[in-house]
Amino acid sequence: xxxxxxxxxxxxxxxxxxxxxxxxxxxxxxxxxxxxxxxxxxxxxxxxxxxxxxxxxxxxxxxxxxxxxxxxxxxxxxxxxxxxxxxxxxxxxxxxxxxxxxxxxxxxxxxxxxxxxxxxxxxxxxxxxxxxxxxxxxxxxxxxxxxxxxxxxxxxxxxxxxxxxxxxxxxxxxxxxxxxxxxxxxxxxxxxxxxxxxxxxxxxxxxxxxxxxxxxxxxxxxxxxxxxxxxxxxxxxxxxxxxxxxxxxxxxxxxxxxxxxxxxxxxxxxxxxxxxxxxxxxxxxxxxxxxxxxxxxxxxxxxxxxxxxxxxxxxxxxxxxxxxxxxxxxxxxxxxxxxxxxxxxxxxxxxxxxxxxxxxxxxxxxxxxxxxxxxxxxxxxxxxxx
Amino acid sequence: xxxxxxxxxxxxxxxxxxxxxxxxxxxxxxxxxxxxxxxxxxxxxxxxxxxxxxxxxxxxxxxxxxxxxxxxxxxxxxxxxxxxxxxxxxxxxxxxxxxxxxxxxxxxxxxxxxxxxxxxxxxxxxxxxxxxxxxxxxxxxxxxxxxxxxxxxxxxxxxxxxxxxxxxxxxxxxxxxxxxxxxxxxxxxxxxxxxxxxxxxxxxxxxxxxxxxxxxxxxxxxxxxxxxxxxxxxxxxxxxxxxxxxxxxxxxxxxxxxxxxxxxxxxxxxxxxxxxxxxxxxxxxxxxxxxxxxxxxxxxxxxxxxxxxxxxxxxxxxxxxxxxxxxxxxxxxxxxxxxxxxxxxx
Numbered sequence: 001x002x003x004x005x006x007x008x009x010x011x012x013x014x015x016x017x018x019x020x021x022x023x024x025x026x027x028x029x030x031x032x033x034x035x036x037x038x039x040x041x042x043x044x045x046x047x048x049x050x051x052x053x054x055x056x057x058x059x060x061x062x063x064x065x066x067x068x069x070x071x072x073x074x075x076x077x078x079x080x081x082x083x084x085x086x087x088x089x090x091x092x093x094x095x096x097x098x099x100x101x102x103x104x105x106x107x108x109x110x111x112x113x114x115x116x117x118x119x120x121x122x123x124x125x126x127x128x129x130x131x132x133x134x135x136x137x138x139x140x141x142x143x144x145x146x147x148x149x150x151x152x153x154x155x156x157x158x159x160x161x162x163x164x165x166x167x168x169x170x171x172x173x174x175x176x177x178x179x180x181x182x183x184x185x186x187x188x189x190x191x192x193x194x195x196x197x198x199x200x201x202x203x204x205x206x207x208x209x210x211x212x213x214x215x216x217x218x219x220x221x222x223x224x225x226x227x228x229x230x231x232x233x234x235x236x237x238x239x240x241x242x243x244x245x246x247x248x249x250x251x252x253x254x255x256x257x258x259x260x261x262x263x264x265x266x267x268x269x270x271x272x273x274x275x276x277x278x279x280x281x282x283x284x285x286x287x288x289x290x291x292x293x294x295x296x297x298x299x300x301x302x303x304x305x306x307x308x309x310x311x312x313x314x315x316x317x318x319x320x321x322x323x324x325x326x327x328x329x330x331x332x333x334x335x336x337x338x339x340x341x342x343x344x345x346x347x348x349x350x351x352x353x354x355x356x357x358x359x360x361x362x363x364x365x366x367x368x369x370x371x372x373x374x375x376x377x378x379x380x381x382x383x384x385x386x
Numbered sequence: 387x388x389x390x391x392x393x394x395x396x397x398x399x400x401x402x403x404x405x406x407x408x409x410x411x412x413x414x415x416x417x418x419x420x421x422x423x424x425x426x427x428x429x430x431x432x433x434x435x436x437x438x439x440x441x442x443x444x445x446x447x448x449x450x451x452x453x454x455x456x457x458x459x460x461x462x463x464x465x466x467x468x469x470x471x472x473x474x475x476x477x478x479x480x481x482x483x484x485x486x487x488x489x490x491x492x493x494x495x496x497x498x499x500x501x502x503x504x505x506x507x508x509x510x511x512x513x514x515x516x517x518x519x520x521x522x523x524x525x526x527x528x529x530x531x532x533x534x535x536x537x538x539x540x541x542x543x544x545x546x547x548x549x550x551x552x553x554x555x556x557x558x559x560x561x562x563x564x565x566x567x568x569x570x571x572x573x574x575x576x577x578x579x580x581x582x583x584x585x586x587x588x589x590x591x592x593x594x595x596x597x598x599x600x601x602x603x604x605x606x607x608x609x610x611x612x613x614x615x616x617x618x619x620x621x622x623x624x625x626x627x628x629x630x631x632x633x634x635x636x637x638x639x640x641x642x643x644x645x646x647x648x649x650x651x652x653x654x655x656x657x658x659x660x661x662x663x664x665x666x667x668x669x670x671x672x673x674x675x676x677x678x679x680x681x682x683x684x685x686x687x688x689x690x691x692x693x694x695x696x697x698x699x700x701x702x703x704x705x706x707x708x709x710x711x712x713x714x715x716x717x718x719x720x721x722x723x724x725x726x727x728x729x730x731x732x
Contacts (some may be wrong), residue, residue, distance in 0.1 A: 001453065002388040003637045003661070004644075009387065066387055077658060245658065252656045255729070271732040276725035277718050279655075283728055284669045284721075286658045287637075288630035295633060298389040312626030319623075369619070376618035379625055380598050383613040 005070070012052075012067050016074045019050050024080050032081040033340060033353070036203030039084025039156050041115060047085070048114030057112070058093035058236050058300075065240060065300035069293060072242040079249040083202075084117050084156050086241045091118040091164055093236045095183075098221045098229055107162055107183055119160035121151040121184075121207065122230070128152075129370050131166070132175045132227060136209060138167035138182065145182065145219070147190075147212040153364070155204040157193045160186050163207065164233070170224050179226030183218050184209075200356035201340075234366070235307050240300065243365060244293040244317040247324045250354050251282050254328045257347035261335070269331070278327045285320035292316055308379050311371040318361040318368065325351075325358045389633070395457045402461045405434060410467035412699045415706075418468035421541050422549040423518045428469055428494070437494025440475045441482045446492050452577060453639040456584040460632070463588025463678075466706050470515035470549060472581045473499040477523045480574040486532065486561055488521070496520040497537070500574050501553070502714050508555050514713055516551035517541035523574070526555050530567035533558035546709020573648065576667035579714070580642060583635040583667075583674035586710055590628045590674070590681035593703045597621055597685030604690070611688070620684045624677075631670070631677040638666035655728045668724045675711030682707040 005013060023046050032038050047053050055061035056068040068089070075082040088111050095108045110116040127134045136149025147167060157163060162183050170178030184191070190212035196204045221229040258269040258279075269275055292313035296306035329336045329351050338345035339352045346352075362368040376382045391399065410427040418424040431437065440455045441447025455475055462471055474491075477498040481487035490496035501510035501524035510516070510524045510533075517540060522533045533555045541549045562570055598621060601612030611617050641663040645651050651662025660666060682704040686693035693700050711717070726732070 001391065001636050001640055003640050004387065006387055248656075248658045251658075255655065270729065273722055273732070276729065276732060277721040280669075280721035280725040280728060281672075283655055283658075283660075284634075284673055284724070287660060287666075287669060288634055288673055290658055291633035291637065292626060292630050294387075295389055295629070298387065301387075302390075309629075312629060315623060316626040316630055372619045372622035373615070375622040375625055376615075380618075380621060382598065382601065382618050382621070383610060385613055385615040385618055 005066070009064075009066050009070055012063065013070045013074060015050070016052060016071055019047065019052060020074060020078045020080060023047070024078055028081065029079055033201045036197070036201050037084075037156065037159060038081045038202055039117060039159060040081045041117070041159070043081060044085055044088070044114035044117075046114070048112060053085075053088075053114055054112040057089055057096060060092060060096040060108075065297045066294075069240050069297035072240065073245060073290070073293070076242045076245050077248045082242050084159070087118050087120060087156065088112075088114075089241060090120075090233055090236045091162075091183075094164070094220070094229060094233050097232050100217070102217045103183060103220065110161070116161045117156060117159055118162045118164055118183075119154050119157045119186075119205075121154050121163040121165040123152045124150060125152050125206070129367055131230070132179065134166055134168060134179070136165070136167050137171075138169050138180055140169075140216075140223075141213075143216050144213050145216065147182070147184070147209045147214070149209050151207045151209070153196075153204050154193070154207040155202070157186065157205040157207050158195065158203075162186060163191075164220065165209075166226055166230065169226075173224070176227045178224055179230075180223050181220040181226040181229040182214065183220050184212065184214055185218075188212050188214055198360070200360065201353065202357070235305055235310075240293065240297050240306075240310065243361065244289050244313045245286060246317070246354075246358070246361060247282055247289070247321045248286050250321070250324060250328070250350070251279065251286065253347040253350035253354075255279065257332065257351070261332075261346065272331070275331055278324070278331070282320070282324040282327075285317075285324065289313065289317035289320065308374060311366070311374050314366065315368060315371050315375070318358075321361060322358045325354045329355045391457065395454060398454060399457050399461060401434070402436070402458045403464070405431070406461050406465035406467045410469055411465045412702055415466045415468045415547075415702055416699075419547040420543055421517065422468055422547045423470060423515075424468045425518075427467070428497075431469060431471070432494045436471060437474050438478065438492040440479050441487065441492055445482055445487060446489070447482070451639075452580060452642040453636065455581055456635060456639045459581040459584040460588040460591070463585030463710075464592045466589065466592075466702055468547075470497055470499065470518060472578065472585060473515040473519070476500055476574050476577040476581065477521070479577065480523055480570055481521075481532070481561075483573075484561055484570065491521060498523065500571075500578060501525070502575065502578070505555055510553045510555060512542070512550050512713065513553050515549050516553045517549035522553045522555070522558075523561075523571075524553075524555055524558070525567065525571045526558065528564065528567060529560050530562040530570055531555055531558035531560055544709060546706040548706075548709050548713060550713070569648075572664065576638075576664050577642060579667040579671040580635055580638045582710055582714075583631070583638070583670040586671075586674035586678040586707065587628060587632045587635055589703050589707050589710070590624070590631065590677040593678070593681040593685040593700065593707070594621065594624045594628060596700050596703070597681075597688045600685075600689050617688060620688060624681050624684065627677045627680060631674040634666065634673050635670040638663065638670040641666050653728060662727070665724060665727045668720055668727065671711070671714070672717050672720055672724070675707075675717055678707035678711060
């Protein structure tokens with residue numbers, strides 16, 4: 001085995017780090033936490049203009065999945081706004097895999113300029129983990145489709161140019177067989193976006209679709225073939241594109257805080273034996289999380305489909321992130337309760353932020369329980385349990 | 387970047403998986419309790435060249451890398467083979483690195499081992515393989531010494547039936563003194579951490595396999611217990627933990643092979659960029675100890691009352707998971723030592 005990046009990937013990493021040095025300003029990070037929108041169009045456009053975006057689209061660009069991992073790992077470690085970019089790459093990858101020339105011209109080419117965005121319209125108020133049971137209807141009317149329904153957790157819908165929308169087109173067949181995916185321009189009449197504030201700083205949305213009419217050219221994949229399009233999207237989503245190293249910036253912030261913070265016994269927190277043990281345990285978990293993510297990328301780079309390995313990386317990384325957040329919030333004491341911009345906040349408010357943010361990481365992008373089901377059934381070969 | 391074993395390593399794995407399964411598997415480990423060593427299996431092991439595998443070819447060894455040895459160590463752990471191969475390999479490599487490896491140690495006709503902790507009052511306590519090793523390499527008052535003499539032959543009774551013994555260092559030959567002595571011992575100890583971590587990954591792997599197999603076979607309420615989600619989810623966290631521990635131990639072995647002087651590694655906590663062998667070796671033992679402890683704990687639980695019974699193999703793995711991971715130190719203290727490497731001393 002060889003754990004060093006190839007010269008090409010190492011050079012790409014250097015380019016990404018240099019980009020972050022010059023473009024990831026304190027203002028960009030402040031803005032993302034103030035607005036709750038983890039997507040910055042100027043930042044994205046600069047990334048695209050620097051030539052760092054298009055090449056990393058799965059299956060499209062000339063960069064391999066290791067380099068896609070490098071891009072998102074550096075963005076995540078640096079605390080950059082990358083949620084919008086992750087959706088961009090995911091949708092670009094799906095369009096590249098199953099889209100038409102029309103989709104490429106209208107959507108893919110524009111997404112890759114960094115100046116346009118997509119959002120994901122899968123979940124509904126009554127259908128989350130059981131996403132194949134969604135009820136948003138699309139009915140064919142000549143060359144058009146008429147869509148009615150509601151989606152939940154459509155994060156970034158308020159800034160998106162398109163939504164990738166999972167709909168029910170055939171209600172009288174088994175649930176997985178009656179789904180169709182569409183790309184829907186967000187300026188189509190009949191779409192309404194409603195903000196859903198969360199307990200962390202990030203904003204998400206509910207979106208409503210009332211007699212939304214689009215042409216058949218916006219259909220992505222076959223009629224009633226939506227589930228296989230979902231499969232393509234999920235294979236891109238889990239593992240490689242961020243979300244598996246959130247404790248790296250956490251640990252950096254904790255270390256910065258502990259270096260200056262006095263401990264109750266008169267020393268500095270950084271010399272506290274229990275804190276040091278927990279810093280080491282978190283650093284170890286960060287290495288393991290990185291390696292599990294890298295393995296998923298490696299499998300993709302060598303022609304495999306790393307769906308299960310992505311599930312394993314997410315299971316491990318999010319569990320350890322939550323454990324670390326719990327430790328550090330307790331050890332920061334009352335100062336750890338103070339938020340961004342508050343006088344005396346431990347780590348400038350980052351500990352409060354991570355404690356607010358971390359619960360969602362075992363929920364979104366496939367809950368811990370769904371991932372455990374996947375591993376139990378498809379990796380361990382245990383019987384289907386539901 | 388290459389996260390696959392080489393073709394040679396795959397072949398090596400196959401050879402030793404077969405060897406341990408037929409010559410030194412769980413039945414032999416059970417039969418070898420409480421001494422922890424099957425001397426007949428060790429005799430057979432000599433025929434494979436394994437004892438000298440990690441030594442330079444110029445000395446009659448196999449020229450294997452630490453990464454190659456790790457492949458063997460995982461299979462040894464997976465079968466809990468009652469063979470002191472890891473201790474022998476790392477102490478022989480240390481001796482060879484300073485031109486002091488006796489020929490019988492290269493051949494394996496005489497067993498060598500490493501005292502993990504500095505000696506106290508001329509005695510190395512709880513030396514792994516100390517019950518069977520003729521040669522003990524130890525740190526004693528800042529000097530690296532080699533004590534050679536008859537092994538006691540009997541082990542201190544212990545949780546994992548390891549061949550542990552206290553060894554007197556009377557009349558030991560001084561090999562190195564001062565910083566060189568500490569550096570040589572530290573390197574050997576980090577190789578021991580890396581290979582023991584890999585063996586613990588093997589334990590965790592087999593424990594998971596045993597638990598899954600039992601969950602598929604055992605019927606309650608008219609169906610296999612593995613059909614119940616509560617049981618499934620106990621097991622479903624384990625593959626990621628086991629694979630993660632394997633990857634980290636492999637990374638440690640890679641770092642040990644690519645940076646033999648231990649001077650070129652990176653330790654950048656803020657960027658999660660770590661290629662330093664000593665840091666990775668320590669980390670890998672902590673993670674693998676946790677993986678083996680957790681996997682055996684859950685697998686034993688899935689076995690229900692039978693997991694507690696001597697008749698079932700899982701209890702053999704359960705006890706060794708703890709013994710192998712704790713014989714060096716409390717993992718919390720290991721973590722504080724790792725923190726010193728990451729942050730500088732407190």
